[in-house]
Amino acid sequence: MLDSAQEVLQLQSRGDATAVEIATSAMDKIEATQGSINAFTHINRELVLSTAEAVDQKRRNGEPLGPLAGVPVAVKDVLCTRDMPTTCSSNMLRNFRPPYDATVVEKLREADAIIVGKTNMDEFAMGASTETSAFGDTRNPWDVSRTPGGSSGGATACVAAGTVPLSLGTDTGGSIRQPSGFCGVTGLKPTYGRVSRYGLIAFASSLDQVGPIGWSVQDVALLLQCIAGYEPRDSTSLNHEVPDYQAALQSNDLRGMKIGILSEALDVDGVDEAVRNAVLASAEVFRDAGAEIIDISLPHSKYWVPTYYVIAPSEASSNLSRYDGAHYGHRATQLAPEKSESLGPLVATYCQSRAEGFGAEVKRRIMVGTYALSEGYADQYYNQALKARRLIKGDYDAAFSQVDLLLGPVSPTPAFPLGEKVDDPLQMYLCDLFTVGANLAGIPAISLPAGKDASGLPLAIQLQAPALEETRLFFAGAAYQAMTDFHKLRPDTFQP
Amino acid sequence: MTLSDGYPTETIIGLEVHVQLKTQTKLFCSCSTRFGAPPNTQICPVCLGLPGALPVMNERAIDLAIRAGLAIDCSIPPMTKWDRKQYFYPDLPKGYQISQFDLPICADGFLDITDEADPVKTRRIGIIRAHLEEDAGKSMHDEATGRSDSRIDLNRCGTPLLEIVSHPDLRSASEAKEFLAELKLRMTHLGVSDCEMQEGSLRVDANVNLHIDVDGKKVATPIAEIKNMNSFRAVEHAIEHEVDRQYDAWEETGKTIEDEAKTTRGWDDAKGKTFLQREKEESADYRYFPDPDLLPIRIPQQRVDEAKANLGELPAELCQRLQTQYGIKLYDANVIVKQGRELIEYFEEAATKSGDGKRTSSWIQQDVMRTLNETQANIGEFAVTAQQLGDLLQRVTRGDFDNARARDVFTHLLKTNDSVEDAIKSLGIEAVDSNEIEVLCRELLDANPQVIDDVKNGKQQAVGALIGQAKKKNANANPKQVRETLLQLIEQS
Numbered sequence: 001m002l003d004s005a006q007e008v009l010q011l012q013s014r015g016d017a018t019a020v021e022i023a024t025s026a027m028d029k030i031e032a033t034q035g036s037i038n039a040f041t042h043i044n045r046e047l048v049l050s051t052a053e054a055v056d057q058k059r060r061n062g063e064p065l066g067p068l069a070g071v072p073v074a075v076k077d078v079l080c081t082r083d084m085p086t087t088c089s090s091n092m093l094r095n096f097r098p099p100y101d102a103t104v105v106e107k108l109r110e111a112d113a114i115i116v117g118k119t120n121m122d123e124f125a126m127g128a129s130t131e132t133s134a135f136g137d138t139r140n141p142w143d144v145s146r147t148p149g150g151s152s153g154g155a156t157a158c159v160a161a162g163t164v165p166l167s168l169g170t171d172t173g174g175s176i177r178q179p180s181g182f183c184g185v186t187g188l189k190p191t192y193g194r195v196s197r198y199g200l201i202a203f204a205s206s207l208d209q210v211g212p213i214g215w216s217v218q219d220v221a222l223l224l225q226c227i228a229g230y231e232p233r234d235s236t237s238l239n240h241e242v243p244d245y246q247a248a249l250q251s252n253d254l255r256g257m258k259i260g261i262l263s264e265a266l267d268v269d270g271v272d273e274a275v276r277n278a279v280l281a282s283a284e285v286f287r288d289a290g291a292e293i294i295d296i297s298l299p300h301s302k303y304w305v306p307t308y309y310v311i312a313p314s315e316a317s318s319n320l321s322r323y324d325g326a327h328y329g330h331r332a333t334q335l336a337p338e339k340s341e342s343l344g345p346l347v348a349t350y351c352q353s354r355a356e357g358f359g360a361e362v363k364r365r366i367m368v369g370t371y372a373l374s375e376g377y378a379d380q381y382y383n384q385a386l387k388a389r390r391l392i393k394g395d396y397d398a399a400f401s402q403v404d405l406l407l408g409p410v411s412p413t414p415a416f417p418l419g420e421k422v423d424d425p426l427q428m429y430l431c432d433l434f435t436v437g438a439n440l441a442g443i444p445a446i447s448l449p450a451g452k453d454a455s456g457l458p459l460a461i462q463l464q465a466p467a468l469e470e471t472r473l474f475f476a477g478a479a480y481q482a483m484t485d486f487h488k489l490r491p492d493t494f495q496p
Numbered sequence: 497m498t499l500s501d502g503y504p505t506e507t508i509i510g511l512e513v514h515v516q517l518k519t520q521t522k523l524f525c526s527c528s529t530r531f532g533a534p535p536n537t538q539i540c541p542v543c544l545g546l547p548g549a550l551p552v553m554n555e556r557a558i559d560l561a562i563r564a565g566l567a568i569d570c571s572i573p574p575m576t577k578w579d580r581k582q583y584f585y586p587d588l589p590k591g592y593q594i595s596q597f598d599l600p601i602c603a604d605g606f607l608d609i610t611d612e613a614d615p616v617k618t619r620r621i622g623i624i625r626a627h628l629e630e631d632a633g634k635s636m637h638d639e640a641t642g643r644s645d646s647r648i649d650l651n652r653c654g655t656p657l658l659e660i661v662s663h664p665d666l667r668s669a670s671e672a673k674e675f676l677a678e679l680k681l682r683m684t685h686l687g688v689s690d691c692e693m694q695e696g697s698l699r700v701d702a703n704v705n706l707h708i709d710v711d712g713k714k715v716a717t718p719i720a721e722i723k724n725m726n727s728f729r730a731v732e733h734a735i736e737h738e739v740d741r742q743y744d745a746w747e748e749t750g751k752t753i754e755d756e757a758k759t760t761r762g763w764d765d766a767k768g769k770t771f772l773q774r775e776k777e778e779s780a781d782y783r784y785f786p787d788p789d790l791l792p793i794r795i796p797q798q799r800v801d802e803a804k805a806n807l808g809e810l811p812a813e814l815c816q817r818l819q820t821q822y823g824i825k826l827y828d829a830n831v832i833v834k835q836g837r838e839l840i841e842y843f844e845e846a847a848t849k850s851g852d853g854k855r856t857s858s859w860i861q862q863d864v865m866r867t868l869n870e871t872q873a874n875i876g877e878f879a880v881t882a883q884q885l886g887d888l889l890q891r892v893t894r895g896d897f898d899n900a901r902a903r904d905v906f907t908h909l910l911k912t913n914d915s916v917e918d919a920i921k922s923l924g925i926e927a928v929d930s931n932e933i934e935v936l937c938r939e940l941l942d943a944n945p946q947v948i949d950d951v952k953n954g955k956q957q958a959v960g961a962l963i964g965q966a967k968k969k970n971a972n973a974n975p976k977q978v979r980e981t982l983l984q985l986i987e988q989s
Contacts, residue, residue, distance in 0.1 A: 080548045093547070100541055102548060130954040206788035234550050235790050315788055318580050322545050323592020326648075350584055373582075373783040382785060 002026055003490070005071045005165040005219045012059070012070050019059075019070030023052035023114050026072040029163040030116060036144055036493070041077045041135045041160035042084050043117035048072075055112050063476035066112035068226055073108055074167035076155045077118035077126055080199040081105050081208065084115075088201050089133035090123045092329045097332050102167060102199020103234070104227045110377050111226045116164055119154030123359045124320065125175055125203040127151050128431035131422045132361040139418065140182060142491040146415040147233030149179030149307055149431075155213055156183040162494045166214045166223050170200060172207045173308050174410070174435025177447035180213055180462030181410035184449045184489055185194050186220050186477070187213040191467045192442035193238035195224075195428040196231035202319040204237075204312040207439040214485050217448070217477040221245040224470065240468055248471040252479040253288040258465075259476070260296030260403035265434055274453035282450055282461045282480065286407070289479045294403055301437060303388045308436040311427060317369030320362070325353025327354040332356050345393035364425065389440050396441045396466075405476055406464040409434050411448045438464050446473045449486040458489070502747075506707040507739050508716075509672050510664035513679060514657045515689045516579050516631070516697035517560040522654035523630045524551030524594065529656075535649035543654035545590035550789050553578075553972055557656040564658055564688045565602030566875045567810060568679070572800045576601045577792040581782045586648050587633035597784040600627035601795075607662075607682075608702045609674045618838050619752050620676055622663035626800045631655040652696070658688075663702065669735035672702060673728050677917070681811050684836055693726050700731050704738045705753065708746065708782075718756035725763045732825045733809050734763040773806060782978065814840065822853025831861055842882045849886020852893045863906055880909045887916040898975055901925055936966055936973065937981045943989070951986045959983065 001007055001017075002025065011017040027045045034040060055070045080086050080098035087093045108115055122132040130175070136154040139147040141161040148157040152169030155176075159167050160183035169176040171189035180187025188211045195210045209436040212223035225246070230239040246326030261283050266276045266334060283293050325331035332352035339348040358366070372381035399406060411431055421427040438445035445464040453459055467471045481487050522529055525542035538844060541549035560570055579597035605623035633650040643898075660679070666672045680698060691698040705719040722738055725731045738761070745751065760774040784791075809817065811833050818829040818840075832843050839860070847856040864885070878922040888909075892902045908919045920926075940962045941948060950958035961981045966978045 005574055010745070088547075096547070096549065098541075098546065100546075100549075128640055198550050199548040202789075204788075225565070231550060235552050236788075256702070314785065318592055318783075321582060321584065322547070322589060324584055324586075324591060326586045327589050330547070347584075375781045375783070376781070378785070400702070491569065 002029065002072070002162050002165055003159075003494075004213050005214060005222055005320075007289070008071050008165055009069070012208075019052035019055040019114065020049060022070055023048050023072055023116070026114075026116055026164055028156070029161070033141075033161045033163060033493075034138065037141055037157050037161050038136050039090060039119055039140050039148075039154040039161060039163070040074070040117045041087055041120050041133075044084065047083060048114060048116050052114050055114065058112070066110055067113040067222070068108065068113035068224075071113050071166060072116045072164040073113045073115050073223070074119050074153050074155060074158045074164045074478070075105060076121055076167070076169050076171055077202075078121060078201045079105055079168060080201065081118065084118055086118065086201065088124045089121045089135050089137070090357065090359065091134045092323045093201075094134065094330065096328060097286070100199065102312055103196035103231050105199065107227050113166075113226070119152070119158055119167060121154055122175075123168060123362050124201070124316070124366055125151040125172055125208075125427040126361050127172070128178055128428050129418070130154060130179070131418065132359050134359060137418055140253035140415050141493050142184060142495075143415065143455075145417055147182065147229075147418050149182035149411070149415060151175040151179075152187075152213070153179045156180050156185055156187065159183065159185045159215065160491060160494075162490070166212065166219055168210060168223070169213050169229070170208055170210050171435075171439065172203050172209075173312060173432045173439050175461075176211045176213060177445060177462060178411050178431055178445040181449075181462075182415040182458065184217055184452075184458030184460075184486075184491070185213055186217055186448055186481075186487060187211065187444065188224060188225060188446045188470070188473065189438060189444060190228065190470055191238070191444045192439075193236050194444070194468065194470065195227050196229070196234045196237050198231060198233040202315075205319060206315060207308075207312060209439075217423070217446075217474055218246075218249055218482050220446075221249060221474045224387065228470075233258065235400065238468070243471050245471060245474055248475045249478040251475070252289060252482045253405070254286060254291040254476060254479050257405070257476065258294055258403040259283070259291045259405045259407050260287050260294050260399055260436075262298065262301075262406055262408035263295050264297055265301070265408045266285060267268050268412070268433065270412045270430065271409065272453070274350070274414065274459055275409050275412060278450040278459040279407065279461050282448075283407060285480055285483050286476065287485070289483060293407075296399050296403055296406060298392075298399060298437065300388065300391045300395050304392060304437045304440065305429060305433060307388040307392065308386045308432065309368070309438060310381050311389065311440070313365040313369030314372045314382050314385075315369070317366045320358075323354065323357060324350045325357070326350075329353075330357035332408050342397040358456070361425070377408055392437060393441045396437070396464075400466045404465070405472060408462050408464075410460040410462040411435070414453050414459060434462060443467050444470045444473055445475055448477050448480055449489065450484075451486050452489065502743060502838075503711075504709045505739075505743060506709075507667055507669075507735070508664045508707060509666035509668075509703050509735060510703040510705070511660075511662045511666065511672060512701040513660045513662075513676070514699040515564065515660060515679075515691060517557050517564075517656040517684055518687060518689050519554055519560065519656055521554060521556075523554050523656035524629070524654055525556050531697070533651055535647070536651060538651040539653065543589075544650060549611060551594060551787075553790060553793070555711065557628060559803065560656075560688050561626070561658050562795070562800060563686055563807065564660075564683060565605065565626055566800075566804055566807055567682045567686050567688070568602075568605040568607050568626070568631045568660070570602035570605030570623060570626060572602060572795055573599065573795055574797065575599065575792055578787040578790040579784045579885075580787050581629075581784055583782060585632065585635075585816045586646065587635045587650070587653070587655065589633070589650060593630060594633060594787055594790070595629035596627035597972060600625040601793075602626035602658075605621060607672065607675060607678055608610045608788065609678050612671065612674075620672070623660045626658050626660040629657050630658050669732045669739070670961055672735055672921065673732045676700060676731060682835060685811050685814075685833070686807065687837065693728070702727055702731060702735055702738075703758075704735055704742070706739060706742050706746070708743070709841065715746070716753040717746050718751060718753050718952055720761045720770070721758060722761050722763055723773065723868055727764070730763060730765050733765075733768060734770055734910070741770060741933065755764055799885040818843075822847045822857070824853050824857045828857045828861065832857065835865070835875075842875050842878075844887070845882035849883055850889035852889055855889050855893060856886065858887065863903070867910065879911075880906060884909055884916050890918075891916075895974060895976065896979045897925055897972065898928055901972075925972055928970060928974065928977075930977070933973060933977055933981050934972075934985070937962075937978065937985055940965055941982070941985060945982070949984050951983070956983070
């Protein structure tokens with residue numbers, strides 16, 4: 001039941017279950033798996049049950065119900081909620097309670113969804129394993145010795161563990177797609193500007209985007225339908241009508257569609273054989289569904305990671321300046337006397353609050369970004385990266401003049417063991433090898449389950465589409481899922 | 497300029513003027529910009545820089561910035577953008593200020609001021625640029641009590657400012673003051689800003705140094721930026737003091753612009769001195785980069801053209817027109833124009849109604865402005881409307897009654913809602929028939945025959961005493977008419 005939003009909706013409309021019963025079951029599972037998976041940073045059973053009770057009451061009164069009425073949804077702890085802490089999995093914001101809801105959270109409430117809690121993540125969404133969290137590692141439900149990926153590791157693990165059918169993640173460089181791949185679920189990074197960023201605590205403003213996670217394309221489309229749309233409070237929000245995504249799921253016939261396969265990505269060093277085979281096998285599935293498969297190259301893809309790791313930290317260094325201990329967040333109280341003496345109490349408070357509040361990876365990126373924006377270096381780094389970004393976008397424009405979609409891997413490998421890369425930032429950054437392109441170009445991309453490797457770990461493929469063509473991703477993704485059962489695989493720990 | 501017993505020097509001044517734009521709401525959120533509210537009551541997640549909050553640009557600020565730019569002959573480029581200027585300070589909650597770096601909204605303008613050497617001529621002061629930015633909050637340090645706590649009021653955070661940067665074209669403290677006065681006149685006249693230095697809606701930083709002519713060789717002193725001046729007078733005094741200080745410092749140390757980086761100095765109004773605030777100004781690196789939360793702003797030529805068309809007359813043109821249209825002196829036109837748009841409109845309406853520009857101008861400058869001053873009122877809420885004043889003065893010019901009687905009516909109008917007509921009636925003012933005057937004059941001459949002799953002996957002023965008596969007998973008697981009648985009767989006798 002808790003692995004399908006559509007089923008949760010049907011059970012209630014048929015009168016076979018109430019929102020309170022569903023929420024109770026979700027909370028039981030969350031509490032039961034929290035020790036082994038640690039997907040959540042905050043849960044509040046009482047609050048959840050009272051919200052569910054209100055939905056049941058509405059139903060009993062015959063009032064109109066939202067499209068997600070009584071559906072348990074988990075929210076990544078980077079999205080502001082006025083009734084729960086919002087920590088970004090950082091000690092800096094450990095006690096932060098926003099006085100307002102993020103737009104996407106408002107929309108969930110309007111849709112009568114049940115927000116069950118906040119999910120664990122890499123600190124300030126910086127990481128690919130959820131190991132930089134100040135609230136402990138999240139573990140992969142398929143193999144608890146392994147990472148669920150990151151930064152939205154809690155958001156994908158809670159779905160894979162069967163605690164909720166849907167969750168919201170955010171994706172700055174692959175943070176929805178890579179953990180979705182590692183956890184065997186479906187995750188979408190929408191077009192930049194498709195979903196409001198208001199109330200999303202910024203990591204890299206020009207790259208961040210909120211997106212849905214679920215088992216199936218149908219469920220993911222349902223959640224996107226609720227959160228997408230123009231919003232005047234976000235100046236970068238796109239003023240385009242939101243199409244009816246469910247309508248895109250009606251046909252499995254891909255005849256006439258051209259899919260470009262990024263074969264050169266498969267030959268990059270470090271790409272796992274199983275990953276490579278999963279992509280090639282999926283190409284056959286799409287061919288069988290009627291699509292034409294064409295080899296496509298994105299010539300500047302080798303610059304994706306370097307470009308990303310200049311732009312994202314530069315913006316982050318600026319966005320995270322506000323955490324200085326003066327207005328909210330962690331403030332150092334016991335100043336080292338020698339610092340206080342040499343820097344003065346104000347600067348010493350800044351330095352020590354930030355030293356204590358931020359973890360190592362966040363500090364690393366603040367330093368890199370500060371350097372890249374500094375006078376005399378900005379031209380070599382930040383401004384150069386902006387030029388590379390334009391070339392990267394140009395590659396996509398050229399590719400999409402030939403094909404409708406791009407097919408490739410999500411990550412070079414399946415989920416890796418916890419601890420393996422956490423002390424090796426460069427290895428960790430290479431997890432983003434195939435995902436950051438979509439963020440730099442602002443286009444939508446989806447991660448789809450594509451089987452298991454020899455050790456039983458989930459494999460995944462990625463489809464990318466031109467800006468605002470989420471419909472195309474859903475159309476092809478649903479066709480793929482109609483022809484395969486990969487999205488129906490469940491970890492052994494999963495309890496129906 | 498030559499300092500006493502020193503080398504000849506030239507003072508070089510460039511100004512950076514922050515003008516607060518007169519918008520209802522802040523630059524990136526809908527909080528009020530009202531001055532004087534209790535601390536931290538005009539704030540929201542956006543201007544507090546709370547995590548997750550995003551800025552949304554206020555279009556009205558763009559309109560006002562374009563208007564301001566056109567008033568100082570700037571060009572308005574077709575594309576401008578927002579940049580983040582980054583530094584840490586407790587009154588800057590985001591850790592950066594949203595400002596404009598390399599593509600300001602206004603560029604390359606000028607402002608003409610009166611040439612001190614030859615008041616008929618003007619001097620052109622170049623404007624490098626004018627850019628939009630959000631204001632920071634206000635820190636209040638409790639230094640007096642010796643405690644280390646500070647308070648922060650974030651009401652001002654996010655208030656729209658236009659920073660206008662002049663070329664270093666100003667050559668004296670009084671020129672700097674003149675520049676500011678002219679700038680303020682234009683900005684207030686166009687409704688761009690209130691420009692109240694006391695309320696912080698106009699703030700001035702002055703960059704000052706000297707070029708000293710040492711036996712034909714030019715030596716430049718280190719540049720100082722002077723801050724915290726809170727009146728035009730303070731700007732003038734601070735620059736005068738700084739000029740002397742720099743000359744003395746150069747005499748003492750011999751340090752030139754090559755030896756010392758720009759410093760920041762504060763102005764202590766009470767002590768009449770500038771004092772060192774910060775050294776090595778150039779080491780600040782603000783790490784500017786385009787704000788990814790805001791889109792670049794495209795300003796089509798049409799928008800600029802429309803703003804130009806709606807700009808109306810600038811003060812200098814307006815003075816010219818008031819002079820020719822209403823027959824008043826340039827000095828009087830200037831006084832009226834400096835009072836602002838509302839008073840100008842009041843003057844024009846009253847002068848048109850009265851048909852006597854000179855009389856209207858003098859009444860406005862004396863009676864109206866004095867009353868406004870005494871009651872601390874605005875012309876918009878003034879009890880005597882422009883139509884009423886015009887009506888009243890028309891009657892004076894026509895000779896219905898004199899200025900003194902008009903003043904009685906004016907005082908009555910201030911206190912009541914009566915029309916001019918009713919006021920005249922209730923004060924018992926009525927035109928006196930010429931027969932009645934003649935009867936009155938005959939009575940007076942009969943009672944004072946020596947006046948007739950005095951006048952016949954060439955002492956015309958002798959009738960003055962009788963005019964006073966006439967007014968006592970009949971308050972409505974028009975002195976002019978009485979005088980004329982008396983002289984006529986004497987001549988006939």
